[in-house]
Amino acid sequence: MANVSVAAEWQLLYNRYYRKPEIYRMSWKHVELNRNKVACAPFGGPIAVIRDDSKIVQLGGESAQRKLRIFSSSGHLLGETIWKHPGGRLIGMAWTDDETLVCLVQDGTVFRYTIHAELLEPSISMGQECFERNVVDCVFWGNGLVCITETNQLFCISDFKNPNPVKLADPEIEDPPLCMAVIEPQYTMSGNVEVLLGIGDACVLAVEEDGVQQLGLEVLRGPIQKMAVSRDGQWLASFTHDGRLLVMTSNLNEILIEQECESALPPEQLAWCGMDTVLLYWDDILLMMGPRGDPVRYFYDEPIILIPECDGVRILSNSSMEFLQRVPDSTESIFKIGSTSPAALLYDALDHFDRQSAKADENLRLIRPSLPEAVEACIDAAGHEFDVLRQRTLLRAASYGQAFCSNFQRDHIQEMCKTLRVLNAVRHPDVGMPLSIQQYKLLTPSVLIGRLINSYKHFLALRVSEYLGMNQEMVIMHWACSKISASLAISDATLLEILLDKLKLCKGISYAAVAAHADKNGRRKLAAMLVEHEPRSSKQVPLLLSIGEEDTALMKAIESGDTDLVYLVLFHIWQKRQPLEFFGMIQARALARDLFIIYARCYKHEFLKDFFLSTGQLQEVAFLLWKESWELGKNPMASRGSPLHGPRIKIIEKAQNLFLETKEYTFEAKAAEEHAKLLRMQHDLEVSTKQAIFVDSSISDTIRTCIVLGNHRAAMKVKTEFKVCETEACAAFQVFFLIPHSFSDFNEVKTLSLFSRLMQNKTVGMFFDCLQALIFFALTAV
Incomplete structure (x- = not known):
């Protein structure tokens, strides 16, 4: 009976079953999709809603100001903001791979929002020509955008992380295209985006940056009014002017499917359901068409939005969220009416075992040779279920069968249980991420955790990462930064205690990064207190410099014994402070002073002389002057008639005078005196003999x-x-x-x-x- 009730919800398309379970009843209120522009993110992502300014709607009690609202897939409000952009009509909006909402307005400006409706700066411009000629249509994909202007010129941004608009080749058409689609760069031969334009003739233009190509001249019998490219970029589903659905290769060389539709009017939406079927939606009917057989019809009395996924399509209406997908083979083998597969018999054996019937043992004997395959099918079917009770029953059946298998890998059930615990947690309506197991595997757990913390589900993200044995540092770091941003009314001391209580949970966490965020938010005192807990000097010292704690930074750098860090602090302070203040800071710190002297001896003699003078080390200044005199003697100009000998002698005499001021350096003073005297005599001899052979000889x-x-x-x-x-x-x-x-x-x-x-x-x-x-x-x- 359980098999009958499950399979009764399925629809058969030729020889394949499809199911459309309801995932959520939407918790939002007063949201009518037909009055709004809607953008839904894949992988169970958020939903952006804004009133469509191209439609005349009755406001009722609603404010005249347009609001951008962002909901979870279950209808919980995540954030909202007033739409204040004066750039003209909103042309389109979509979600990028990192769940950033991008909105393109008529003048070619792209605005970006977080999932909490916070505007990201700066905005992006599609260029001067888009500003002057106005954008009339656009297509988004992953991290890119293609738009077309009133003059039928195409512009592209391939990656919003590096937003450089590029003008594509001129399609040279007078009338606007009937439809537009995009083949993503990773699926094209050139590695650049390829834009498909359905034009009035029986062809499609493939436009790239360096050229335009006509496609479909031999296979099309008229213009195309709607197009959708498959997820892998290999197939193109299209709706023709005479009401036919064509599925072709993306280069339009071969037609794979050609079927008559029930209407010649183009559908409002055309989307792929995984890689198996194509969905066409008109006002009240959703038509699912496959390679063979009669189409499946679903009727709706309210507008819907199709959200393509890797393994199906999510269907959003005013009141619910559904998931249309092909029934997995393992599920079909168990629940198909009349199925006698080993998995179905194992599932039935569990039912008999629960009722203490002897037929349980009979079923097990029948499937003994295929028992491992039956256990694996039950585990796989459990992974594809959204219903928690059915998951449990399937996993119990697998566990029951595993007890009689000697060669089955017993960690499969544990792994599936772990995966389902994570999926059930994020599918909860309060979280609102209805991921299937295939989507979860494609998305990866690390990306899922990133999305949880971006939606401020830090506790759940922490538990998931802990449960999966992943590093929790990213979660705690994001929580700490969010707490600092949201706790402006809490004192620095109180907030520090709250932060330290959580930060200590993760060993090796970067206190310096949290302190940097505090400084960025204007809480310099909190930043200084946080950085004191950073054990790594390489991270601590630069931050101390950035928040103006030069004295502490110098002390920490010296304590670390890392000469590179000491030099970093020295150069920073050198640029920021007056010379005398700088000298005073390093004089009492032997390592800093010695490193400065070593560097200055090689590159900054004048500055080093100022340092020695300020500290009363006159003999060191004298030695520097004496060295300068020898360096001056190495100058090639010094051997050409002695124009540099006069300055050399003056330098040595100055060194002599400095030596004379200290009693301990009488010998050096006398040596400097005789050196100057000898140079002067040698200089006179060179002048009298006109031969540069005397200077610097003994x-x-x-x-x-x-x-x-x-x-x-x-x-x-x-x-x-x-x-x-x-x-x-x-x-x-x-x-x-x-x-x-x-x-x-x-x-x-x-x-x-x-x-x-x-x-x-x-x-x-x-x-x-x-x-x-x-x-x-x-x-x-x-």
């Missing part, structure tokens, strides 16, 4: 060069000025006598002259300097 080399050039007075002056030691003469004299005989014949007059001078001069140092110069001169001459 005292001995300077004396030697003077002797080689014959400038003995200058050599004597350098020796006297710097009190050069005379012990080198002996070594130089010895070297002279080691010169090979073959070198002794060079310029003997000059040689004798030099030696006579050396012999007459009692200065040993000068003697041997000259002797070394003589040897160098001899080697050069040879």
Whole structure:
């Protein structure tokens, strides 16, 4: 009897059964679909309703202001707002894959709303041409939109996450198309959207960004008035001018189904029911047509909206939500009238077992070889049911049969029970997501949890994620951010306690992200208190900087020991604060100070000098100046007649003066003094000899060069000025006598002259300097 009652609700289309159970009685009031524009999201998503401004309707007690209202699939109000957009008539609206409502108005502006009717900024423009020429029609898909203007030009946005309007090729038609459909980019050869336009001739134009193609010239016998592309983009269902339903390949090369309809008037709606049948809706009749057999008729005394799903069609009316789908094979095998399949006998055996009838054992013996298949069919049929009692009965039948199976995987029943618990929870009218098991598998649990938290069902999302063994961080994070946004009247301290009580449930949760949201909502004090609980310095420090807590950020970065974080804080404070204030902050913090000095030595000498001056480290400034003098000496310009030697000498003298101010650096002061004196003498020698060979050479080399050039007075002056030691003469004299005989014949007059001078001069140092110069001169001459 149970089998008869279940199967009695089915409709047979050729050799396939279809069922249309009622999922919800709509809880909304005073919503008439024929007076409104309606957009329904797939996968049991929300419903957007706004009064249709293209129709003349009687307002009654309703306000003249139009309201955009958003309901769950069970009719619970999720949010509403006044429609305030002056861009002209609303052309169309639809839901994207991430459940954002997109609304296109006449001037080509696209407005976006959340499921709580909150306007998202900024709006999107379809371009200047749409603004000037006005949009007259549009088609939405997944995350995209195609619209057509009064001049029959097509514009497309392929992805609302990257909304760049693109103008498609000019279809070159004078009259507006009779109908329009879209093949999504993932199903086209080019990877771009393809727009199908039904025009007055017996053909369809396929318009892409780079061209237009005529389709259907050989198979069509007249214009097409309505089109619908299948979910996988392979098939096109169309209604012709003479009342025929054609199902063709999407390139219109082959007709698969051609059937006469009961009316030549085009249907108000044309939709695919899964991949099996096509639905056509007129004022009071819904016609379901398949490849063969007579169509199935459903009659309605109120307007309906068809919502295509992957495995059927949801049917929305003023009072109810139904789901039309093909009866699954497992369900058919159990509940079909007269079925003797193993699954049906197992289901019947459970009934006999409950009534303590011996026929239960008889049924089990009959299906013993096929018992695993029967158990699997009962489990699968339970998954496709919306009725909870029937789910239980089917799962009990599966469990009953499993007890007699030795080789059946016993975790199948547990997995199905887990799945059904989740589905039954989200199908509850208070939640209003009537997902089938196939839709649930296609949507994935993680996306479902995301949709639950977006509709502020945080507790249910937390329980589902916990039950499925998923990470709960996303749920708790979203709840915390929502709580901050909605609790403006609660004090920071009280709200902090509420947040911490829940945030501690999830280990490793980012307190910094919640604190950033608090700061974004203008609650900087709460943000500072939250970030104190963030254990990861890499997340804590940047946030502290963003909320203006530079001192705390620097302290936390130093405590972490991460030099990259310390540098991050240093550079941030460097840009934000005055130099003296910055110096004061880092002076007492050794790691920060040392890192700053290391960096500034390489790239910011002037700033480092200011730091040393502000902290009284004059000797460090002197060392920097001395280093600068050597860097200046490396400049190529310094070897070309000495225009840079003057500034070098001044820098060294400045370093000398700084060294003199500290008693501990007397030696450095004297060295700087002699260095400046030597550079000045070398500079004068280069000017007098017009040869850039003296600067940056040693005292001995300077004396030697003077002797080689014959400038003995200058050599004597350098020796006297710097009190050069005379012990080198002996070594130089010895070297002279080691010169090979073959070198002794060079310029003997000059040689004798030099030696006579050396012999007459009692200065040993000068003697041997000259002797070394003589040897160098001899080697050069040879």
